[in-house]
Amino acid sequence: MSRAARRGAQDAAAQCPQGASTLRSPNPPKNARVALTDRGGCKIDDHPKKLRTRHITMITLGGIIGSSLFVGSGNVVRSVGPAAVLSYLIGGLLVFLAMRMLGEMAASRPEVGSFMEYARVGLGDWAAYLVGWLYWYFWVGVIAFEAVVGGAILHGWIPALAPWVFSVLLLLVFTATNLFSLRSFGEVEFWLASVKVIAIVVFLVVGTLFALGIWPGSHLSIPNLWTHGGFAPMGVWPIVAGVAVVIFSYFGTEIA
Incomplete structure (x- = not known):
């Protein structure tokens, strides 16, 4: 790095919040997740990266594969x-297009935050507020729906056990899982998403054998x-x- 560039980085660092580093910093924090923002060229997301690619992939698949796919289909x-x-x-095409648009926005404005930030940038704070609470409301309902269907x-x-007993046990398991690191x-x-993926692969293979x-x-059932x-x-x-x-079944793709 030249002397002029080093001086520019030092000047930018002086304007960043405490604990943040600049995008031009030659020594980013170890295990930091680099996130570009438009907040004065500062890199403010320096939380340790604890999720690996396989975790994120399966979290996304686990969000998509749920009771809506097994029962709703x-x-x-x-x-x-x-x-x-x-x-x-049709539903898959619409979700695919929406995710492509979200990917384009993420590449154009890789800001810290979820897709709510893109609503904030494009439409204002009211849109981000509305999207955030609607998204929260959706997942609260989905958790209850998953527990009821799982109990059934x-x-x-x-x-021997009533469905509501299983539903309560499932809610306790969901809660306990989120209390860990x-x-x-x-x-x-x-691992839970892996079980669901394996189950779907088995269903596809067995169903194809049945259809053929x-x-x-x-017997041949294609007709x-x-x-x-x-x-x-x-x-x-x-x-x-x-x-x-x-489309309800495809909710969860945006997690990635």
């Missing part, structure tokens, strides 16, 4: 018919897509309504 198929595949294609599933395996939470989420008539006792009332026996509007359920 059955409701979509029952309400829409074989055309439910169109609901998932476990009740089917162990009928960030690294511990990442490890727990990694390869699984013992099964069921256009027989028994056609590809869209319920009409077009149930396909559109199913998109809302599909």
